[in-house]
Amino acid sequence: MELSKAVFGYGSPDSDALLTNQEVFDILNGVFTANNLSGKRILVIIPDSTRTMPLPIFFQYFVKLLRGKAAKMDFIIALGTHLPMSREAICRHFDISLEEMNSTYQDIRFFNHAWDQKETFIDLGKFDAEEISRLTFGTIQKDVTVQINKIILDYDVLIVCGPVFPHEVMGFSGGTKYFFPGISGPEFTNTTHWIGAMNTCMKTIGVRDTPQRGLLERAAAWIPVPRLYCCPVVKSEGIYGLFAGDPFETWKKAADLSAEVHVEYKSKAFHTVFSEMPLLYDDIWTAAKGMYKLEAVVEDDGELIIYAPHIDEISYTHGKILDKIGYHCRDYFVNQWEKFKDEPWGVLAHSTHLTGLGTFENGTEKKRIRVTLATRIPKERCEMLGLGYINPEEINPDSYKNMENEGILYVPHAGETLYKIRQ
Numbered sequence: 001m002e003l004s005k006a007v008f009g010y011g012s013p014d015s016d017a018l019l020t021n022q023e024v025f026d027i028l029n030g031v032f033t034a035n036n037l038s039g040k041r042i043l044v045i046i047p048d049s050t051r052t053m054p055l056p057i058f059f060q061y062f063v064k065l066l067r068g069k070a071a072k073m074d075f076i077i078a079l080g081t082h083l084p085m086s087r088e089a090i091c092r093h094f095d096i097s098l099e100e101m102n103s104t105y106q107d108i109r110f111f112n113h114a115w116d117q118k119e120t121f122i123d124l125g126k127f128d129a130e131e132i133s134r135l136t137f138g139t140i141q142k143d144v145t146v147q148i149n150k151i152i153l154d155y156d157v158l159i160v161c162g163p164v165f166p167h168e169v170m171g172f173s174g175g176t177k178y179f180f181p182g183i184s185g186p187e188f189t190n191t192t193h194w195i196g197a198m199n200t201c202m203k204t205i206g207v208r209d210t211p212q213r214g215l216l217e218r219a220a221a222w223i224p225v226p227r228l229y230c231c232p233v234v235k236s237e238g239i240y241g242l243f244a245g246d247p248f249e250t251w252k253k254a255a256d257l258s259a260e261v262h263v264e265y266k267s268k269a270f271h272t273v274f275s276e277m278p279l280l281y282d283d284i285w286t287a288a289k290g291m292y293k294l295e296a297v298v299e300d301d302g303e304l305i306i307y308a309p310h311i312d313e314i315s316y317t318h319g320k321i322l323d324k325i326g327y328h329c330r331d332y333f334v335n336q337w338e339k340f341k342d343e344p345w346g347v348l349a350h351s352t353h354l355t356g357l358g359t360f361e362n363g364t365e366k367k368r369i370r371v372t373l374a375t376r377i378p379k380e381r382c383e384m385l386g387l388g389y390i391n392p393e394e395i396n397p398d399s400y401k402n403m404e405n406e407g408i409l410y411v412p413h414a415g416e417t418l419y420k421i422r423q
Contacts, residue, residue, distance in 0.1 A: 001040075001156060001157070001226050002226075003035050003157070003226045003227075003228060003246075004031075004034045004035050004245060004246070005245070005246045005249075006031075006034055006245050006246065007243055007244070007245040007246055007249045007250050007253060008027050008030040008031045008034070008243070008244045008245050009027040009031075009241065009242045009243040009244050009245075009250075009253075010027075010241060010242075010243075011233055011239075011240050011241015011242065011243070011253075011254075011257045012240065012241065012257075013240060013257065013260035013261050015237060015238075015240075017240075018237065018238035018239055018240060019238070019239040019240070019241065019242055021057060023242075024057060024058075024061065024232075024239060024242055025061050025064075025065075027242050027244055028058075028061050028062070028065060028230065028242075028244060029065055030244075031228065031230070031244040031245050032065050032066060034245070035157075035228060037066060037069060037070050037157060038069045038070070039069075039070070039071050040070050040071060040155075040156040040157050041070070041071045041072050041154065041155045041156045041157070042066060042070045042072070042073045042074070042155060042156070042157050042158075042159060043073075043074055043075075043076060043151065043152060043154070043155040043157075043158050043159070044062060044073065044074070044075045044076070044159045044160075044161055045075075045076055045078050045158060045159070045160045045161070045162070045178045045179070045182060045183060046075055046076070046077055046078065046161050046162060046178075047077070047078060047162045047163065047178070048077050048078070048079050048082055048085060048093075049085065049089065049092075049093055049280055050082065050280055050281060050286045051162065051163055051165075051173075051280075052163065052234055052235070052236060052280070052416055053162065053163045053232060053234055054232075054234065054239065055093060055094060055095075056094055056095035056096075058161055058230070058232075059075075059094045059095075059096075062161075063105075063108075067107075067108075071156075072107070073108060074108060074109040074110070074111065074155075075108065075109070075110050075111070076110075076111040076112075076113060076149070076151060076183060077090070077093075077110070077111065077112050077113060078113060078162065078178040078179075078182025078183050079112060079113045079115065079182070079183075080113075080115065080181040080182055080189065081115045081116075081181065081186065081189065081317050081318070081346070082285075082286070082317065083316050083317060084112035084114070085112055087101065087110075090110050094110075111151065113149055113182065113183045114149075115181070115184075115185070115186055115189070116186070118185075120149055120150060120151070121147035121148065121149060121150060121184075121185045122147065122148060122150040122153070123145055123146070123147055124146045124147065124148055124219060124222040124223065125145075125146050125219070125222045126143050126144060126145045126146060127143065127144045127146070127191075127215065127218075127219075128143055129141055129142050129143050132144050132191060135195045135198075135211050135212075135215075136191075136194055136195055136198055137198050137334075139194070139198065139334060139337055139341065140191060140194065140345070144187055144188055144191045145185075145187055145188070146180070146184070146185075146187075146188045146219045146222065147184060147185030147187065147188065148179060148180075148183060148184050148185070148223065149183040149184070151183075152183075152223065152224075152225050153224070153225070155225060156225065156226070157225065157226050157227075157228065158223070158225050158226070158227045158228070159227075159228045159229070159230060160174075160175065160176075160178040160179070160227065160228070160229045160230065160231075160247070161229075161230040162174055162178050162230075162231070162232075163231070163232050163233065163234050164231050164232075164233055164251065164254040164255050164257075164258045165258060165262055165416050166205050166206040166258065166259070166262050166263065166293065166418040167205060168196065168201045168204065168205050168289070168292035168293075168353050169192065169193050169196035169197075169201075169204065169212065169349065169353075170192075170196065170204075170210060170212055170213050170216070171204055171205065171206065171207040171208055171209070171210040171212075171213055171255075172206070172207075172208055172213075172251075172255040172258060172259075174231050174251055174254060174255070174258075175229055175231060175247065175248070175250070175251030175254070175255075176213075176216045176217055176219075176220045176247065176248075176251065177216060179216075179219075179220060179223065180192065180216050180219055180220075181193075181346075186344070186346070188219065189346055190344050190345040190346040190347075190349075191215075191345060192212040192215055192216065193212075193345060193346040193349035193350070194345035194346065194348060194349050195211060195212040195215070196210070196212050196349060196353075197330055197345075197348065197349035197352045197353065198330065198334075199211070199212075200330060200352075200357060201292050201295060201352075201353045201356070202295060202296060202356075202357060205292060205293070205418060206259065206263060206418050206420070208252070208255045208256070208259070217248060220247065227247050228244070228245060228246075228247070229243075229244065229245070229246075229247045229250040229251055230242070230243075230244040230250075231243050231244070231250050231251055231253075231254035232254070233254050233257045233258050233261055233262075235261065235262070235416070235417075236413065240257060240261045241253075241254065241257045241261075243257075262416060262417050262418055263417070263418045263419075263420060264417055264418070264419050264420075265419075265420050265421070265422040266297050266409070266419060266420070266421055266422065267421070267422055268421065269296075269297050269298060269299040269302070269421060270297055270298060270299060270302065270404070270407050270408060270409040271298075271299050271301075271302045271303070271407040271408070272302060272303050272304075272305070272400070272407065272408045272409070273294050273297060273298050273302070273303070273304045273305070273408075273409045273411065274305050274307060274397065274400040274408065274409065274410045274411065275290030275291065275294055275304060275305065275306050275307060275411050275414035275415075276290075276307045276308075276397055276410070276411065276412050276413070276414055277290050277306060277307065277308035277311070277414055277415060278413050278414075278415065279310055281308065281311070281415060282310070282311065282313075282316075283311060283313045283314060283315050283316050283319075284306070284308075284311060284313070284314045284315060284354070284373065284375070284377070285314065285315035285316070285317065285318060285350060287306060287308050287311055287415070288306075288350065288353065288354045289414070289415035289416070290304075290306045290308075290411075290414040290415050291304055291306060291353070291354050291356065291371055292353055292354075293414065293415060293416070293417060293418045293419060294409075294411060294414065294419050295356045295357075295369070296418075296419060296420050296421060297409060297419045297420070297421060298356075298369045299369075299407075300368055300369070301368075301369065301370075302369050302370070303369065303370045303371075303372055303388070304369055304370070304371050304372070305372045305373075305374055305390065306371070306372070306373050306374065306375070307374040307375075307392065307395065307397060308373075308374070308375045308392075309374065309375060309376060309392035309393075310375075310376075311375040311376060311377065312375065312376035312377060313377065314377060314381070314385065315350075318344070318347045318350070321343060321344060321347045322347060322350075322351065322385065323381070323384070323385065324343075325340065325343055325347070325348065325351060326351070326384070326385050326386045327351050327354055327355045327371070327385050327386045327387055328351055328352065328355055328358070328360075328365060328386060329352060329355050329356065329357060329358025329359065329360065329365060329367055329368075330352045330357075330358070331358065331359055331360040331361075331365075332358070332360040332365050333348050333351075333352065334360075335360045336360075354371060354387075355367055355371065355386070356368055356369050356371065357369075370388050371387055371388065372387065372388030372389065372390055373387050373388065373389060373390070374389075374390040374391070374392040374395050375392060376392065377389075379391075397410070
């Protein structure tokens with residue numbers, strides 16, 4: 001099946017020009033009409049609850065435009081290695097009731113991706129050891145197989161519907177990232193994340209064309225089912241843009257708009273940055289975005305505080321591994337690679353990203369900044385991991401507000417806007 005190469009949609013960084021619901025509907029109608037999806041089996045790949053997106057609006061428009069025309073339409077949550085969502089959580093995600101799921105929408109199936117179930121994958125292809133070694137600066141010297149959830153073979157068209165933001169590993173999220181790591185196997189996920197770590201978050205985040213993104217796009221060419229992408233650019237106040245159609249061109253347009261919408265520039269760095277995390281992040285694995293997006297505006301030897309009194313776990317999926325390896329800079333692991341090379345590279349990457357830049361020389365690690373947790377994770381565990389601790393009950397977020405002239409930056413709803421120093 002050949003799909004149109006056209007890209008539908010538009011956007012603007014102007015908050016006074018947010019898209020209306022009718023405009024969103026018209027863009028989706030345009031791309032679906034151009035691609036004649038009648039009689040096709042459609043799988044829609046969507047984000048989990050850790051991404052800001054008005055998913056219920058898109059769900060209702062997909063239903064209105066495709067139900068009854070498509071042979072079937074189902075949804076899979078691109079969890080990567082995140083925890084599966086319960087049926088109740090999925091209902092909240094789509095803003096439907098459990099009763100509606102079982103009646104009004106009984107013809108639509110909702111799937112969680114299961115990254116740790118080997119029997120659910122098919123092999124797409126592999127990248128050879130020479131290329132992987134070059135991209136990982138010699139740390140990984142093996143062929144890497146790309147796997148994807150075999151559920152895709154049950155469908156005629158795959159539609160990615162998810163937002164685009166600056167991203168610590170890929171440069172920008174969205175698009176093909178909903179396949180890798182969204183519904184892919186762990187080996188390729190671990191590899192691309194370690195490539196990102198080797199290049200460091202500071203040199204990656206907010207950069208559209210990165211080596212690891214290039215690998216993703218090449219791997220996507222191996223997917224045997226035609227693809228369409230719907231890439232909104234959103235903030236809490238609304239939808240700044242929506243692009244839909246040809247996969248790569250659609251994502252590029254969204255990433256370019258995200259670079260204008262989701263980046264805030266400061267004239268100087270700060271000795272203290274206070275990241276107040278929203279409830280959509282339920283562990284430090286996800287709430288670490290409050291560090292990734294703000295690392296660049298923390299002074300050398302400064303402190304970044306992640307304030308999330310609702311969080312009591314480092315990582316529901318990878319906590320035991322993180323307790324073992326701790327949080328360290330890239331060079332700590334690279335200079336002791338024989339000791340750490342068999343740990344999951346994606347977990348090592350997360351460790352380096354939350355830690356930030358640093359050095360490891362003559363057996364001594366020097367981190368550029370301090371990362372402190374104000375959460376319900378106990379002090380003893382924070383210190384064991386190499387992180388600072390503040391009792392969240394003894395901290396008043398208001399005391400950090402309006403203090404930029406004193407070198408303190410307060411960031412509410414942290415995690416999706418990238419902060420940089422204006423050059």
